[in-house]
Amino acid sequence: MNWEEKYQKGEVFWNRGAHSPPLSQYLERHPVQGRALVPGCGHGHEVALAVKHGLAATGLDIAPTGVAAARALYPLLADRIVVGNLFNPAAELRGVFDVVLEHTCMSGLHPSLRASYRRGIDLTLRPGGLLIGVWFINPDLDPGDEGPPFPFSVIALTELFADGYAIVDDYVPNVGFSGREQRERVRVLQRSP
Numbered sequence: 001m002n003w004e005e006k007y008q009k010g011e012v013f014w015n016r017g018a019h020s021p022p023l024s025q026y027l028e029r030h031p032v033q034g035r036a037l038v039p040g041c042g043h044g045h046e047v048a049l050a051v052k053h054g055l056a057a058t059g060l061d062i063a064p065t066g067v068a069a070a071r072a073l074y075p076l077l078a079d080r081i082v083v084g085n086l087f088n089p090a091a092e093l094r095g096v097f098d099v100v101l102e103h104t105c106m107s108g109l110h111p112s113l114r115a116s117y118r119r120g121i122d123l124t125l126r127p128g129g130l131l132i133g134v135w136f137i138n139p140d141l142d143p144g145d146e147g148p149p150f151p152f153s154v155i156a157l158t159e160l161f162a163d164g165y166a167i168v169d170d171y172v173p174n175v176g177f178s179g180r181e182q183r184e185r186v187r188v189l190q191r192s193p
Contacts (some may be wrong), residue, residue, distance in 0.1 A: 003063040019049035020103045022134045022173035022186050027053045034098025037124050039086045040105030044070030047077055050101055060084045086120035093124050100125050102133035107151050118160050131189040157187065165189040
């Protein structure tokens, strides 16, 4: 999928105009500190959420037009939102993050890229760090609903992070965007020290 083309054409069906309600709820209940990476940050809503919760956040997106849109929406955070590739992160992004905040980045990737996604997380998240994810796992959309293009099962998520990560928290959230209720899962993983 060509994400830059999607942004240029305004085909940003994944953008709900706000940060993820389950991610917000999690951060309110379980404060974390340090440096946070938001891969596939899109319009930057989760970057703003992370900063609101006291994290030194960096948003990363492969699409320059998406990064420009995020910087326009959040001008005070413009220097925190960068163009880059999670699969081959810049040297200054490697092994420095205490937290990675995931919201629909992986479900925007073709299944053949999931191992590359995992490698990108391994390259950016320091040992002992947390991967806090709101994972879109339920592919059963109603007619007319739009969701991320490549949802996945809980089993696939578990298998992807079976080695080197421990599950810290795992539940179906009681909040969500309209139409995504019961279709997302909060799973927090801690990278082995």
